Amino acid sequence: MKPTKKSKEIDNLIKDVIGIDRQEVIKNNTCAFCVEPNFEFRNEISVQEYRISGLCQNCQDKVFGKDEEIVKKD
Secondary structure, three states: OOOOOOOHHHHHHHHHHHOOOHHHHHHOOOOOOOOOOOOOOOOHHHHHHHHHHOOOHHHHHHHHOOOOOOOOOO
């Protein structure tokens, strides 16, 4: 999977603050937080979030909570 594009300064800041190279995590299909990642993403939003943050589905659920089904209002 390909990471989303961020400025070099933002990627460096992320690496300095949390000690993880976001781009390498995503390119290597690993998770930024855990050692046993779950890559069975619930929906396209979760896939996009992985490309942004490098968090697998389980870690996204821990950080953001589980997704509720999104219902469009007419």
